Amino acid sequence: MEFKDQQAIYLQIAELFCENILLQKWHPGDRIPSVREMAVNIEVNPNTVMRTFTYLQDKGIIYNKRGIGYFVTDDGLERTRTLRRDQFINQELPHIFKQMELLGLNLDDLKNYYTEHKPNE
Amino acid sequence: MEFKDQQAIYLQIAELFCENILLQKWHPGDRIPSVREMAVNIEVNPNTVMRTFTYLQDKGIIYNKRGIGYFVTDDGLERTRTLRRDQFINQELPHIFKQMELLGLNLDDLKNYYTEHKPNE
Amino acid sequence: MEFKDQQAIYLQIAELFCENILLQKWHPGDRIPSVREMAVNIEVNPNTVMRTFTYLQDKGIIYNKRGIGYFVTDDGLERTRTLRRDQFINQELPHIFKQMELLGLNLDDLKNYYTEHKPNE
Amino acid sequence: MEFKDQQAIYLQIAELFCENILLQKWHPGDRIPSVREMAVNIEVNPNTVMRTFTYLQDKGIIYNKRGIGYFVTDDGLERTRTLRRDQFINQELPHIFKQMELLGLNLDDLKNYYTEHKPNE
DNA sequence: GTGGTCTAGACCACC
DNA sequence: GTGGTCTAGACCACA
Numbered sequence: 001m002e003f004k005d006q007q008a009i010y011l012q013i014a015e016l017f018c019e020n021i022l023l024q025k026w027h028p029g030d031r032i033p034s035v036r037e038m039a040v041n042i043e044v045n046p047n048t049v050m051r052t053f054t055y056l057q058d059k060g061i062i063y064n065k066r067g068i069g070y071f072v073t074d075d076g077l078e079r080t081r082t083l084r085r086d087q088f089i090n091q092e093l094p095h096i097f098k099q100m101e102l103l104g105l106n107l108d109d110l111k112n113y114y115t116e117h118k119p120n121e
Numbered sequence: 122m123e124f125k126d127q128q129a130i131y132l133q134i135a136e137l138f139c140e141n142i143l144l145q146k147w148h149p150g151d152r153i154p155s156v157r158e159m160a161v162n163i164e165v166n167p168n169t170v171m172r173t174f175t176y177l178q179d180k181g182i183i184y185n186k187r188g189i190g191y192f193v194t195d196d197g198l199e200r201t202r203t204l205r206r207d208q209f210i211n212q213e214l215p216h217i218f219k220q221m222e223l224l225g226l227n228l229d230d231l232k233n234y235y236t237e238h239k240p241n242e
Numbered sequence: 243m244e245f246k247d248q249q250a251i252y253l254q255i256a257e258l259f260c261e262n263i264l265l266q267k268w269h270p271g272d273r274i275p276s277v278r279e280m281a282v283n284i285e286v287n288p289n290t291v292m293r294t295f296t297y298l299q300d301k302g303i304i305y306n307k308r309g310i311g312y313f314v315t316d317d318g319l320e321r322t323r324t325l326r327r328d329q330f331i332n333q334e335l336p337h338i339f340k341q342m343e344l345l346g347l348n349l350d351d352l353k354n355y356y357t358e359h360k361p362n363e
Numbered sequence: 364m365e366f367k368d369q370q371a372i373y374l375q376i377a378e379l380f381c382e383n384i385l386l387q388k389w390h391p392g393d394r395i396p397s398v399r400e401m402a403v404n405i406e407v408n409p410n411t412v413m414r415t416f417t418y419l420q421d422k423g424i425i426y427n428k429r430g431i432g433y434f435v436t437d438d439g440l441e442r443t444r445t446l447r448r449d450q451f452i453n454q455e456l457p458h459i460f461k462q463m464e465l466l467g468l469n470l471d472d473l474k475n476y477y478t479e480h481k482p483n484e
Numbered sequence: 485g486t487g488g489t490c491t492a493g494a495c496c497a498c499c
Numbered sequence: 500g501t502g503g504t505c506t507a508g509a510c511c512a513c514a
Contacts, residue, residue: 008503008504008505009504009505010504010505019223022223022224023223034485034486034487035486035487035488036485036486036487044505044506045505045506045507046507047489047505047506047507048504048505048506050487050488050489051504051505053487054488058421064247064486064487065486065514066245066247066250066251066486066487066512066513066514067485067486067487067512067513067514068485068486068487068514069485069486069487070486070487081224084220084223084224085224088220088224088226089234092217092220093231093234096213096217097235099205099209099213102139102140102143102144102205103143103202103205103206103209105209107228107231107232107235110214110228110231111228113210113214114218114228124429126427126429129429129497129498129499130429130498130499131498131499165499166499168498168499169498169499172498172499250512250513250514251513251514252513252514260465261465264465264466265465286514287514289513289514290513290514293513293514323466326462326465326466327466330462330466330468331476334459334462335473335476338455338459339477341447341451341455344382344385344386344447345385345444345447345448345451347451349470349473349474349477352456352470352473353470355452355456356460356470371488371489371490372489372490373489373490397500397501397502398501398502398503399500399501399502407490407491408490408491408492409491409492410490410491410492410504411489411490411491413502413503413504414489414490416502417503427501427502428499428501429497429498429499429501429502430497430498430499430500430501430502431499431500431501431502432500432501432502433501433502
């Protein structure tokens with residue numbers, strides 16, 4: 001797996017996890033891969049993965065069963081969605097809108113970019 | 122002045138400068154405040170301000186007259202606009218669109234937020 | 243059965259056993275449920291229950307008859323009481339008192355909480 | 364500095380910090396010693412100290428000024444007190460009272476121990 | 485097998 | 500000088 005340089009790896013892993021949950025590849029109650037397993041898969045130090053786990057546990061998105069592993073919490077999907085949505089609306093959107101104003105872009109411009117970008121993904 | 126914790130202070134100052142140029146508070150050819158002056162105003166280490174100046178000089182947005190100060194370049198407005206526009210379209214927009222997809226938001230939702238946010242600014 | 247995350251499960255099971263003895267649900271000489279039985283009941287790995295048994299046997303609270311099962315020792319009640327009392331007085335109380343001092347609580351505050359909590363149990 | 368073996372070192376350091384705040388050795392707004400400084404003082408790896416800092420920052424008790432250091436938040440004292448008080452009342456007290464009941468101790472017994480222990484500290 | 489903690493040492497960005 | 504992140508490797512308790 002490849003990581004961007006600008007953001008901490010453990011946070012990029014966290015985003016990956018959140019995407020898996022949002023895309024419902026991982027469901028509430030599911031056991032997620034062990035620290036070591038993940039570490040090998042994405043070619044990263046186990047400590048780094050551990051950090052991601054701790055971070056997400058703190059957010060109430062995953063929890064631990066002693067000696068067994070980590071699991072998505074029952075309200076994990078909901079929490080993830082809320083977390084990301086709030087972040088998006090309260091932090092990213094205002095910034096975006098400010099940018100648009102400064103750059104003289106309007107929603108129609110955005111729409112055009114959207115239709116262009118969308119198919120490439 | 123207050124700074125976010127997530128982004129380097131010198132970059133936040135750079136943003137401030139760019140805004141001043143885009144909003145045409147500062148025009149091409151204008152002298153901009155000295156390092157010391159800025160440092161005192163925004164309560165920041167002069168080294169940090171210096172870094173902003175170097176950064177913007179590098180982008181061709183400001184230039185230095187030895188012993189006199191820093192000035193907005195003749196094509197400073199244009200450069201700033203291009204710089205920010207490219208950044209916005211190539212880096213921020215794709216990310217935004219991806220988020221929207223994950224969160225199940227569409228352009229109409231955005232529109233609603235837009236009309237809500239706009240008046241507050 | 244639900245377990246706290248902060249303490250080893252086998253110790254939490256041990257506490258449960260001690261309570262049963264202190265509350266005289268289990269008397270000296272009584273046979274206590276088998277490992278498997280317990281494991282099924284409280285939904286825990288048999289190894290974990292086994293560990294509790296070993297632990298308590300070590301403390302002289304239960305003993306084993308090969309091929310038959312585990313039994314509360316003749317002085318099991320007494321031992322349990324002593325064990326817990328010592329632990330309580332020498333380890334927990336000093337900590338409690340320190341906390342109270344730091345938090346500015348006194349014995350009267352404790353008394354109030356006591357009268358509040360008691361009826362709920 | 365000496366650490367107990369039963370609790371993670373980084374948490375014991377956190378407790379130390381909280382005590383300093385509760386005892387008003389450290390006041391809101393104060394800069395606290397740097398990671399490296401602490402690490403040398405208490406003879407622990409800087410990473411371990413870092414972990415404590417991250418933990419307390421998460422609790423809103425300290426915050427970071429980039430490149431300068433960590434500071435006690437304005438409501439640090441209050442937060443610490445609330446945090447510890449809640450923990451004490453909701454988690455420790457019920458356990459204590461349960462123990463007392465099992466062991467046949469009452470508040471007067473506690474009082475006696477209190478007067479005994481107190482002067483030793 | 486699982487996670488959890490710690491050390492040692494390195495590198496980086498930032499002030 | 501400050502913090503922040505990462506790697507490597509070790510040890511431990513627990514299930």
